[in-house]
Structure formats: structure tokens, C-alpha cells
Amino acid sequence: MSGMGDGYVGTAQDAVRIRRLEKQREAERRKIQELKTKSASGKGQPGLLQFGSSTSEILETAFKKETVGLVTREQYVEKRVNIRNKIEEEEKEKLQKLQQE
Known part of the structure; x- marks a missing residue:
């Protein structure tokens, strides 16, 4: 939803909310990726092995x-x-x- 001028109809509050949610999703993606790399490298918790x-x-x-x-x-x-x-x-x-x- 970059450049809200591509047919988006909504208020400025909606645009702010959308940007905030996109940032949250990106942060969650980073956390998940970090967990994946930790478990792949074997440094994860031992309980995750089983x-x-x-x-x-x-x-x-x-x-x-x-x-x-x-x-x-x-x-x-x-x-x-x-x-x-x-x-x-x-x-x-x-x-x-x-x-x-």
C-alpha cells in the first residue's frame, strides 16, 4: 500500500493505521525469521528438538x-x-x- 494515491479511498486515520499495522507485521516477520535461524543453527531450546x-x-x-x-x-x-x-x-x-x- 505504498503511495496511498493508487485508488485508495479512506481517511488519513486509516492510512496511519495501515502503516502502523504494516510495521507490526514486519517486526513479527523478523522475529519469526530469527527464531527459524536459531532453531536451524541448533542454538534453540532443547525442548524444540522433539x-x-x-x-x-x-x-x-x-x-x-x-x-x-x-x-x-x-x-x-x-x-x-x-x-x-x-x-x-x-x-x-x-x-x-x-x-x-
């Missing part, structure tokens, strides 16, 4: 793979706790490796 899968989803899929058929309540709880502990240990190891690097 963006697509949450801990609960990982826990559920691992539990489904291990538990097949009928199990007792005790076996169910035991397997659930074991899988959760394994996943937590793996996450701790990953964090330690990232901190060492």
Missing part, C-alpha cells in the same frame, strides 16, 4: 508395544511405572549430553 511428540505420547506408544493381551492390574501398574522411569532416565541423559556440549 516438537512433534510429547512425553505422554511417547509413554503411550511404548506402553502399547510392551503390553499385549490381558494383564492383571498389578502387571499393568508395574509396566506403566517401569516405562515412565525408563523415559525419564533417557530424558535426563539427553539433557546431560546437551549441557556437556
Whole structure:
């Protein structure tokens, strides 16, 4: 909308508002681009590495793979706790490796 003389019909207040919104959009584009470059260079947050899968989803899929058929309540709880502990240990190891690097 540069040069508001190209068929634009509106008040001066509208033109000021449009310019202000364009500046805001440009600032947001810059922020997004900076975040993209940070994540691409590997300097982003470690939580962004596994963006697509949450801990609960990982826990559920691992539990489904291990538990097949009928199990007792005790076996169910035991397997659930074991899988959760394994996943937590793996996450701790990953964090330690990232901190060492």
C-alpha cells in the first residue's frame, strides 16, 4: 500500500493505521525469521528438538508395544511405572549430553 494515491479511498486515520499495522507485521516477520535461524543453527531450546511428540505420547506408544493381551492390574501398574522411569532416565541423559556440549 505504498503511495496511498493508487485508488485508495479512506481517511488519513486509516492510512496511519495501515502503516502502523504494516510495521507490526514486519517486526513479527523478523522475529519469526530469527527464531527459524536459531532453531536451524541448533542454538534453540532443547525442548524444540522433539516438537512433534510429547512425553505422554511417547509413554503411550511404548506402553502399547510392551503390553499385549490381558494383564492383571498389578502387571499393568508395574509396566506403566517401569516405562515412565525408563523415559525419564533417557530424558535426563539427553539433557546431560546437551549441557556437556
